Amino acid sequence: MDSTDATGDERQVVMTTDCPYLKPCPMFKLFIHEATKHHFVALYCRGPYQQCARFKLRQAGSTVPEKLLPDGQEMPEWWTRSPASS
Ligand code: SF4
Secondary structure, rough: OOOOOOOOOEEEEEEEEHHHHHHHHHHHHOOOOOOHHHHHHHHHHHHHHHHOHHHHHOOOOOOOOOEEOOOOEOHHHEEOHHHOOO
């Protein structure tokens, strides 16, 4: 949404809400490094989550691959831990 204040200054107003799947999203338990997890949370989950590949599949009623990242890439093995060990 664009807005213009009394001085004619145009600014971009960004309205964000959290992804409705943020708490139960199973992807997060796989990350070994908290920094990597927070990177995706900031880029997608607490921002434009409609652009997340996981969100799109879930909204379409499709199965979401466990290691699918929000950017559509597959999570590298070395980023993950076994779900059984979490
Ligand atoms: S990874 Fe995607 S589906 Fe999961 S909480 Fe973040 S934005 Fe939502």
